[in-house]
Amino acid sequence: MSAMDLFDAVGLAPALPGARCRGRATLFDLAEVGTDPEDAEYAEQAAKRLCAQCPSLMRCRAWYEALPRSRRPFGVVAGLVNRPKSVGRPRRTA
Numbered sequence: 001m002s003a004m005d006l007f008d009a010v011g012l013a014p015a016l017p018g019a020r021c022r023g024r025a026t027l028f029d030l031a032e033v034g035t036d037p038e039d040a041e042y043a044e045q046a047a048k049r050l051c052a053q054c055p056s057l058m059r060c061r062a063w064y065e066a067l068p069r070s071r072r073p074f075g076v077v078a079g080l081v082n083r084p085k086s087v088g089r090p091r092r093t094a
């Protein structure tokens with residue numbers, strides 16, 4: 001289930017008629033750790049192309065951009081890619 005499907009299932013997404021992402025979680029969700037980077041890039045580009053052809057793109061983009069950043073789903077949404085901030089130690093600078 002893609003992030004969009006999940007939001008849809010719990011009633012947090014607007015009606016998005018003809019959404020091209022439905023049932024395509026493998027393209028729209030962020031790649032799992034260990035995925036071949038080329039495969040991940042291919043999926044991301046394919047998802048972006050589907051968004052560009054989606055009849056609900058404008059509505060989806062408006063919904064997505066109205067969400068607080070902390071509540072935006074991860075993955076490809078409305079032609080944009082949302083990744084969690086990387087965590088780790090702060091870098092030392094000389």
Ligand code: SF4
Nearest residue numbers: 020021051054060078
């Ligand atoms: S614009 Fe992309 S994420 Fe939004 S409904 Fe369409 S296919 Fe799904």
